[in-house]
Amino acid sequence: MTKQTWTAAVAALLFVALAAVIAMAPVxxxxxxxxxxxxxxxxxxxxxxxxxxxxxxxxxxxxxxxxxxxxxxxxxxxxxxxxxxxxxxxxxxxxxxxxxxxxxxxxxxxxxxxxxxxxxxxxxxxxxxxxxxxxAVRELPMVETVSAAGPSAGKLMPGDLITAVDSTKVLTKADVRAAIDKHKVGDAVKFDLIRERVDTTETVTTRSQAEDPSVPVVGIGLGTGYTYAxxxxxxxxxxxxxxxxxxxxxxxxxxxxxxxxxxxxxxxxxxxxxxxxxxxxxxxxxxxxxxxxxxxxxxxxxxxxxxxxxxxxxxxxxxxxxxxxxxxxxxxxxxxxxxxxxxxxxxxx
Incomplete structure (x- = not known):
């Protein structure tokens, strides 16, 4: 086999190997x-x-x-x-x-x-x-998130529907926030809830907001939920x-x-x-x-x-x-x- 033939054969093998690598490489x-x-x-x-x-x-x-x-x-x-x-x-x-x-x-x-x-x-x-x-569909404020290190951890749960705060009926997220804002840091806040279709009550002690220590928080995010038969x-x-x-x-x-x-x-x-x-x-x-x-x-x-x-x-x-x-x-x-x-x-x- 001549030198040129060897060169062509090696080049062909390298081309095939390179094509195979390219074909198998993820894109x-x-x-x-x-x-x-x-x-x-x-x-x-x-x-x-x-x-x-x-x-x-x-x-x-x-x-x-x-x-x-x-x-x-x-x-x-x-x-x-x-x-x-x-x-x-x-x-x-x-x-x-x-x-x-x-x-x-x-x-x-x-x-x-x-x-x-x-x-x-x-x-x-x-x-x-x-x-x-x-x-009939009833719209209620809902616990959407709970801070893992907040005062509501282990008490309130995502998906909880809030029907009342401190025994006062609430209909909107604004109602819940207003009820919490009436408290001082360290106060207990009572939540009446519907959890997985069962009525329940939880009490959470407020803590101070990081940005403003005078503002009470319970460590939850609110959304809108629904209840129906x-x-x-x-x-x-x-x-x-x-x-x-x-x-x-x-x-x-x-x-x-x-x-x-x-x-x-x-x-x-x-x-x-x-x-x-x-x-x-x-x-x-x-x-x-x-x-x-x-x-x-x-x-x-x-x-x-x-x-x-x-x-x-x-x-x-x-x-x-x-x-x-x-x-x-x-x-x-x-x-x-x-x-x-x-x-x-x-x-x-």
């Missing part, structure tokens, strides 16, 4: 692909997706599907071929890693945040649905996180609590964040969620109006209905049942 991207869908009026893992007790419920026809996206997990990486494969395939998207996962945040913290977003989404969805169904539990896998299932959760709860047959035998999918007032917010990965819904037989897909601009390709066989509120979604489904009004239901262009 700073993640992929979004169509994920699983779940019928919220049916069962998930042999248990009801949503179960309601303490109120009359009604049967429904059809399926109401929550859609998900399969995303590269925070503790995994894409190789260059995988990123290119995802980029070129339809109904998939490749995004910079930092656009999905905040730099410097660990896997455990990311997963905890996603779980909290799901929990918050379910709570807001319940309240919005109950209000739409005409079920029905008990609603979710059977969705806890591995599914995020807030984009708020709209389908609300629709499913409303459907179960009312005699209205929203679906009329159809397979309907939905996505969108929701707040306690029923306002629907935009979400990500719209194209992938539409593809998942279409794949699993949906003929109607409800999505936030603000996401219409993200629909960049035609989707045959599935009607994309933009909504801004839970009321819009309910009205749209009702109008689709009426041939005289169905044509007037808005669609994403």
């Amino acid at each position: 700073p991207f993640v992929s979004w692909t169509p994920g699983a869908t779940y019928d919220l009026l049916g069962e998930v893992n042999e248990a009801p997706a949503i179960e309601i007790t303490g109120a009359d419920t009604y049967p429904a026809t059809g399926e109401l599907r929550m859609v998900t996206v399969a995303v590269t997990s925070p503790d995994s990486s894409l190789t260059l071929p995988e990123a290119l494969f995802s980029y070129w395939l339809p109904a998939r998207e490749v995004l910079p890693r930092e656009a999905v996962y905040r730099p410097g945040i660990g896997t455990e913290a990311i997963e905890e945040n996603e779980t909290q977003l799901m929990d918050d989404s379910q709570g807001a969805a319940v309240v919005a649905a109950l209000r739409a169904a005409g079920v 029905p008990q609603i539990t979710f059977g969705i896998n806890t591995d599914i996180g995020g807030s984009s299932a708020g709209l389908p959760f609300s629709l499913a709860i409303y459907q179960k609590l009312t005699a209205d047959d929203l679906l009329d035998g159809r397979v309907v999918a939905a996505t969108g964040t929701i707040d306690a007032s029923g306002h629907i917010g935009a979400i990500g990965a719209v194209q992938e969620k539409i593809a998942a819904a279409s794949r699993d037989g949906a003929t109607v897909f409800l999505l936030p109006r603000d996401n219409c601009v993200d629909v960049t390709e035609a989707h045959d066989g599935i009607r994309l209905v933009p909504v801004e509120t839970l009321g819009d979604a309910l009205a749209g489904l009702a109008d689709l049942d009426d041939p005289a009004r169905a044509a007037d239901v808005p669609e994403c262009p």
